[in-house]
Amino acid sequence: MAKRYMSIWFPYLTTDWLTVKQPVLHGLPIIFTAKDHGRLMITAANPESEKQGIFPGSTAADAKATVANLQIFDDIPGKAVQLLTAIGEWSIRFTPFVAIDAPNGLILDISGCSHLWSGEEPYFANILNKLRSRGYVTYGAIADTIGTAWAIARFGKGSRIIEPSGHAAALMPLPPSALRLESEILERLRKVGFRTIGSFIGIKRSALRRRFGEQLLQRMDQALGTTYERIIPLQPQAPFEVRLPCLEPIRNAAGIEIALQKLLSMLCKRLQHEGKGLRTAILKCYRVDHRTIQVAINTSKASRNITHLFKLFELKIVQIEPDLGLELFVLEATQVEDLIAAQEAIWSAEYHSIESPEVAQLADRITGKFSNAVVCRYLPQEHYWPERSLKAYSSLTEKPATNWHKRPRPTQLLAKPEPIKVTVQVPDYPPMLFIYKNELHNIKKADGPERIEREWWLEDGEIRDYYIVEDEYGQRYWVFRSGHYTSDREALWYLHGYFA
Amino acid sequence: MNTLIGNSKDSIISRLREDIGLMEGYKPPCTSLRHISGLEDIETAFRNNIFPTGAIHEFICLKNEHTAATTGFISGILAVVMQHAGVCLWVSTNRRLFATALSTFNAIPDNIIFILVDREKEVLWATEEGLKCKGIAAVVAEVKNLTFMQSRRLQLAVEVSNATGFIVRSDAAKLSATACTARWQIIPQPSKTEAGLPGIGFPRWQVELLKARNGRPGKWIVEWSANSFNIITEQHKHQYTQDDIRKAG
Numbered sequence: 001m002a003k004r005y006m007s008i009w010f011p012y013l014t015t016d017w018l019t020v021k022q023p024v025l026h027g028l029p030i031i032f033t034a035k036d037h038g039r040l041m042i043t044a045a046n047p048e049s050e051k052q053g054i055f056p057g058s059t060a061a062d063a064k065a066t067v068a069n070l071q072i073f074d075d076i077p078g079k080a081v082q083l084l085t086a087i088g089e090w091s092i093r094f095t096p097f098v099a100i101d102a103p104n105g106l107i108l109d110i111s112g113c114s115h116l117w118s119g120e121e122p123y124f125a126n127i128l129n130k131l132r133s134r135g136y137v138t139y140g141a142i143a144d145t146i147g148t149a150w151a152i153a154r155f156g157k158g159s160r161i162i163e164p165s166g167h168a169a170a171l172m173p174l175p176p177s178a179l180r181l182e183s184e185i186l187e188r189l190r191k192v193g194f195r196t197i198g199s200f201i202g203i204k205r206s207a208l209r210r211r212f213g214e215q216l217l218q219r220m221d222q223a224l225g226t227t228y229e230r231i232i233p234l235q236p237q238a239p240f241e242v243r244l245p246c247l248e249p250i251r252n253a254a255g256i257e258i259a260l261q262k263l264l265s266m267l268c269k270r271l272q273h274e275g276k277g278l279r280t281a282i283l284k285c286y287r288v289d290h291r292t293i294q295v296a297i298n299t300s301k302a303s304r305n306i307t308h309l310f311k312l313f314e315l316k317i318v319q320i321e322p323d324l325g326l327e328l329f330v331l332e333a334t335q336v337e338d339l340i341a342a343q344e345a346i347w348s349a350e351y352h353s354i355e356s357p358e359v360a361q362l363a364d365r366i367t368g369k370f371s372n373a374v375v376c377r378y379l380p381q382e383h384y385w386p387e388r389s390l391k392a393y394s395s396l397t398e399k400p401a402t403n404w405h406k407r408p409r410p411t412q413l414l415a416k417p418e419p420i421k422v423t424v425q426v427p428d429y430p431p432m433l434f435i436y437k438n439e440l441h442n443i444k445k446a447d448g449p450e451r452i453e454r455e456w457w458l459e460d461g462e463i464r465d466y467y468i469v470e471d472e473y474g475q476r477y478w479v480f481r482s483g484h485y486t487s488d489r490e491a492l493w494y495l496h497g498y499f500a
Numbered sequence: 501m502n503t504l505i506g507n508s509k510d511s512i513i514s515r516l517r518e519d520i521g522l523m524e525g526y527k528p529p530c531t532s533l534r535h536i537s538g539l540e541d542i543e544t545a546f547r548n549n550i551f552p553t554g555a556i557h558e559f560i561c562l563k564n565e566h567t568a569a570t571t572g573f574i575s576g577i578l579a580v581v582m583q584h585a586g587v588c589l590w591v592s593t594n595r596r597l598f599a600t601a602l603s604t605f606n607a608i609p610d611n612i613i614f615i616l617v618d619r620e621k622e623v624l625w626a627t628e629e630g631l632k633c634k635g636i637a638a639v640v641a642e643v644k645n646l647t648f649m650q651s652r653r654l655q656l657a658v659e660v661s662n663a664t665g666f667i668v669r670s671d672a673a674k675l676s677a678t679a680c681t682a683r684w685q686i687i688p689q690p691s692k693t694e695a696g697l698p699g700i701g702f703p704r705w706q707v708e709l710l711k712a713r714n715g716r717p718g719k720w721i722v723e724w725s726a727n728s729f730n731i732i733t734e735q736h737k738h739q740y741t742q743d744d745i746r747k748a749g
Contacts (some may be wrong), residue, residue, distance in 0.1 A: 229655070330686060373622065379610060411598060413596065472690070477625050499568060500703045
């Protein structure tokens, strides 16, 4: 069967996207700029700015000088390809073969597709109208070869649909730049005086090759269809989603559990096959009365362990209210990560480390059950200031960067030091007694002071002189005096912790 | 003949005792288990002369000072339990615990997972989940109160997994019977400094075993010094005071 190709051209792809996103900008001149050799260069301009003489490739400073209300945005690298991919995936409804034609076009292999829209004419109009109605300036063309379709889409005048085997004739009046050539070759062609493709297409191939190189011949062949041009079709990532419709509506927890088991085994089989594990999953339950109930789970590590995932969902089953019954279950893994298959142990290890999967699964269950539970590990930090001497890490695999402090520290530390009343014999001596919450503690033994300074590069404030004190009953406390002794105010004392 | 009968009678009785113990969820200890160095005297209070792991221990704390002492005592035991098998869970509703101090009692704080939840009920749920989990060696839970039913659930969980549970209770007003293997109370005691030197001595506690299933309650004075527990006997104490007197004189 004869091949037919369609080329779609978006001359203002990124600026159109921005105007669609921010309708306020409609009708204003917009440019995208990127830094190049210390200058701001225009990478894209919309029709309004082109009307005022601003084109991509010139400097932004010049453009600013000529147009007062110019809207300047930073270029987003990769945005064009991202948009093309999205549009390409959308256009898979028209043909299974869609390829990205960077920087601003799409190539569709429409062989044997257009009859479904009763002919190429309505097919062509349908695609372009849909894209234009979304706010994108779109041109297109249909021809036997990719090269010709590309050329007609951008340079064609008159009919955009080239009849089968009429592409050679259609190419003749077009300029050489319609052949997708490098600017260097185009310049050489212009110097020789070739203004149209027709003016040089009849020249001997060896002469053309000698003067303009191999690329010109290759592009000519591609446009004329004498060599095959390969395109790489887009392959959209199928979502990790499994569905389970039910013959009879399900109304009880046991039924939901069975459905969940089935869905999980289907999903995990696919994850296993593709070497992935899920981080978040959503179970959507469609009710008979057209309402959807959904529950979500998170795992701290990518997982495809059915029993573990089931346990996480099991905690949430109570949130599912079946009411008149559930008729459809959809389980979707919204976030997946690569997971290398772990080797199964022949016998389970006696010693479990903190990195073993059981521990991670337990952490998942607890955070899954209580939304505001904090699961953390404390690791030492290189700070003497007690509040900063350790830090909570939610990761179970983080290794301590430094050793634990060897100085005596209380087993219970108050989050906020509590003020106490103190009697001190001599300045810089430990207190004789202190009163905390109306209870008098006579100090029998004491150790200190241990002066801990605030880190000046982190915060301002008073120093602390810490004393370990023991009262007559043997109860041990960590108290401190905040700041130096001064003559103008009384020293402030605080209780900060309890020693073992 | 007589002795033979007597022997068999003894052996039958001891076998029956073991059976009853098993039914009560009291497993014979694994051979690989280690003794807690320094606490040998206390271990004799239990069956088989070993600190029972794979059981629930309950600690009564009336004041913050007691909680601090209990934390020290538990972390000394945790060090031994975790040496044998891995990871420990510390479940609580407050952020009082200062992990740095645990390293003074030989426990490795990096291997402890701290879980902070909002309510008592959530503490117990997380504790039970932790005790059931294969990778967890011990769970420490800080709660106000523990009913018989709750303690029974925890006990059933440890019977399956062989993890050790430590329940730190702070509300002594409702001190009901529980299914725990042992009930302890740790009260700080005045420390002893070396021959009248200034400063504070090693942490010293009165360790009281209030209740023990298949064991004898008792009371000891325990000191944490030279990186291990040391039981201070009366004789020891006496010696110290004599020294003091001599020095003073």
